[in-house]
Amino acid sequence: MNVNVPPGSISNTAQPMEWPEDALTRIPYWIYQSADIYVAEQQRLFEGPVWNFLCLEAEVQKPGDYRVTAVGSMPVVVARDVDDEIYAFENRCAHRGALIALDAGGHARDFTCVYHAWNYDLKGNLKAVAFEDGVNGKGGMDKTFCRADHGPRKLRVANFCGLVFGSLSDDVPPIEEYLGDEVAAKIKRVLHKPVTVTGRFTQMLPNNWKLYFENVKDTYHASLLHTFFTTFRINRLSQRGGLVISPNGGSHASFSYIDKANKENDYAAMGIRSDKEDFALKDGSLLDNDDEFGDGCHMQILSVFPNLVLQQIQNALAVRQVLPKGQTQTALNWTTFGFADDTPEMKTRRLRQNNLAGPAGYVSMEDGAVGGFVQRGVAAAGGERAVVEMGGSGTVGEGTRATEASVRGFWKCYRGIMGL
Amino acid sequence: MADAITLERILALQAAYIRCIDNNTLEAWPDFFLDQCLYMVTSAENHRNGFPAGIIYADTKGMLTDRIAALREANVYEKQSYRHILGLPHILKNGGGEAESETPFLVVRIMHDGQSDIFATGLYLDTYRNAGSELKFSRRIAVCDSSRIDTLMALPL
Numbered sequence: 074m075n076v077n078v079p080p081g082s083i084s085n086t087a088q089p090m091e092w093p094e095d096a097l098t099r100i101p102y103w104i105y106q107s108a109d110i111y112v113a114e115q116q117r118l119f120e121g122p123v124w125n126f127l128c129l130e131a132e133v134q135k136p137g138d139y140r141v142t143a144v145g146s147m148p149v150v151v152a153r154d155v156d157d158e159i160y161a162f163e164n165r166c167a168h169r170g171a172l173i174a175l176d177a178g179g180h181a182r183d184f185t186c187v188y189h190a191w192n193y194d195l196k197g198n199l200k201a202v203a204f205e206d207g208v209n210g211k212g213g214m215d216k217t218f219c220r221a222d223h224g225p226r227k228l229r230v231a232n233f234c235g236l237v238f239g240s241l242s243d244d245v246p247p248i249e250e251y252l253g254d255e256v257a258a259k260i261k262r263v264l265h266k267p268v269t270v271t272g273r274f275t276q277m278l279p280n281n282w283k284l285y286f287e288n289v290k291d292t293y294h295a296s297l298l299h300t301f302f303t304t305f306r307i308n309r310l311s312q313r314g315g316l317v318i319s320p321n322g323g324s325h326a327s328f329s330y331i332d333k334a335n336k337e338n339d340y341a342a343m344g345i346r347s348d349k350e351d352f353a354l355k356d357g358s359l360l361d362n363d364d365e366f367g368d369g370c371h372m373q374i375l376s377v378f379p380n381l382v383l384q385q386i387q388n389a390l391a392v393r394q395v396l397p398k399g400q401t402q403t404a405l406n407w408t409t410f411g412f413a414d415d416t417p418e419m420k421t422r423r424l425r426q427n428n429l430a431g432p433a434g435y436v437s438m439e440d441g442a443v444g445g446f447v448q449r450g451v452a453a454a455g456g457e458r459a460v461v462e463m464g465g466s467g468t469v470g471e472g473t474r475a476t477e478a479s480v481r482g483f484w485k486c487y488r489g490i491m492g493l
Numbered sequence: 494m495a496d497a498i499t500l501e502r503i504l505a506l507q508a509a510y511i512r513c514i515d516n517n518t519l520e521a522w523p524d525f526f527l528d529q530c531l532y533m534v535t536s537a538e539n540h541r542n543g544f545p546a547g548i549i550y551a552d553t554k555g556m557l558t559d560r561i562a563a564l565r566e567a568n569v570y571e572k573q574s575y576r577h578i579l580g581l582p583h584i585l586k587n588g589g590g591e592a593e594s595e596t597p598f599l600v601v602r603i604m605h606d607g608q609s610d611i612f613a614t615g616l617y618l619d620t621y622r623n624a625g626s627e628l629k630f631s632r633r634i635a636v637c638d639s640s641r642i643d644t645l646m647a648l649p650l
Contacts, residue, residue, distance in 0.1 A: 271545055272545070273538065273539060274539075274642060276641075277644065279643075354559050358556075359556065427547065427550055428560075431548055432645050433642075433646040
């Protein structure tokens with residue numbers, strides 16, 4: 074075979090870790106592939122000036138309750154102490170580094186590492202070292218050993234409307250400022266009274282965590298990829314709705330209002346796949362919405378940088394925690410919930426409407442796969458770039474969801490923190 | 494006693510059910526259930542904790558029909574099939590026109606490119622009743638041993 078390629082014209086060198094000049098409208102694909110980026114994200118981003126979602130306050134209701142969670146790849150324990158405050162600390166024994174808590178959660182008076190029985194209180198303070206004074210006068214720790222100097226890293230904790238966040242940074246702004254007024258108001262709108270957890274599932278996504286987080290922010294795709302909603306006129310772009318983005322760009326809320334009178338037929342006119350007018354449900358009770366927040370907003374998808382999604386799809390409520398598990402694996406931890414004062418009818422309505430979301434969700438199952446389609450599609454395209462120009466090049470919310478402004482907002486926030 | 498719920502009839506129903514899913518004749522899947530039924534996919538952890546939410550939750554036969562319609566008409570997923578392998582049903586209760594059993598399952602998911610993985614293992618918690626001469630599920634709860642779902646759950650278990 075005669076191959077006419079001049080020597081040196083095909084480069085085998087790695088792509089430079091530089092951002093393309095077109096700023097926020099171009100995303101280089103190496104950002105989803107690089108092992109160096111994965112390591113840098115843990116140090117600069119997850120352990121940097123951000124608020125990581127840890128768990129719901131409802132999951133650590135009583136003193137002694139604890140949940141095991143994570144900040145990026147760092148294992149973390151969240152516990153409520155006897156002083157009724159919530160604490161979070163790295164799930165890593167100060168002695169040899171073993172996990173301190175092995176279960177996913179539960180109730181404890183204190184924690185004892187199984188390896189050498191070093192003991193911690195619910196704040197993560199090292200309280201006892203087994204055989205500290207030796208046995209029969211022999212062995213033991215040196216007299217200069219001070220327990221207070223040893224312990225797992227502790228996180229700053231913020232509780233906003235029952236969402237427990239943690240940060241390892243002293244420079245992170247207060248949570249209200251971090252969220253911005255508009256996103257904070259959208260959280261308060263949903264989490265306005267005590268919640269009850271109704272289920273937990275983990276969906277393993279075959280893609281880099283950022284592809285999922287971008288997907289959540291991508292208001293452009295919702296009614297095009299997810300045909301279930303458009304079929305039932307729940308999420309047409311022509312419906313009244315909008316988008317707000319936090320000042321740092323990283324957090325957002327998109328929302329839409331029910332508009333049954335809208336007869337616009339824009340999808341059909343464009344011949345887009347997601348229009349199937351003749352498709353009707355046998356049991357319409359699935360979509361029997363109760364306007365429980367009293368504002369006509371039937372759907373709100375909200376993200377908090379870098380790892381939380383708060384979902385209201387009709388009366389199906391959930392939080393989703395996004396955790397990286399390697400460059401091309403992401404754990405999506407779903408926690409479905411209702412309110413403590415739900416009527417039996419509302420409880421049943423939520424259980425039915427939970428079919429809309431989750432790993433088998435009518436309107437979310439595609440999101441479990443589409444990140445993998447990108448990850449596989451760009452396998453050999455580390456030097457190529459995604460085009461994110463819908464709605465221009467800005468990062469400000471507009472009166473439309475036909476925009477990629479919140480995706481660009483994500484990259485603005487991400488690059489600022491990563492120094493890229 | 495033509496309508497006694499025998500182990501033989503239970504075995505026939507279990508075999509026909511998995512054959513329906515694995516052969517991709519899902520339109521017939523709702524007919525394995527009574528009109529008033531409960532079909533749910535959940536995890537052992539949720540089941541143990543008494544959490545009521547399912548990955549799939551249907552409390553009418555209509556909802557089962559809708560799920561298949563959505564899979565056929567609306568949802569987007571890569572071509573795939575399941576191979577169910579069942580253990581033996583352990584009959585917990587039988588009498589008064591109703592029987593209950595536990596049956597272990599193992600489901601391998603085969604993707605269109607040939608990749609085959611153990612997708613789910615668990616227990617079917619079943620309640621049976623007669624509908625005319627036919628035995629049907631009045632309740633089928635698929636309790637997955639793991640709370641982890643790989644990528645997505647398109648086809649029912």
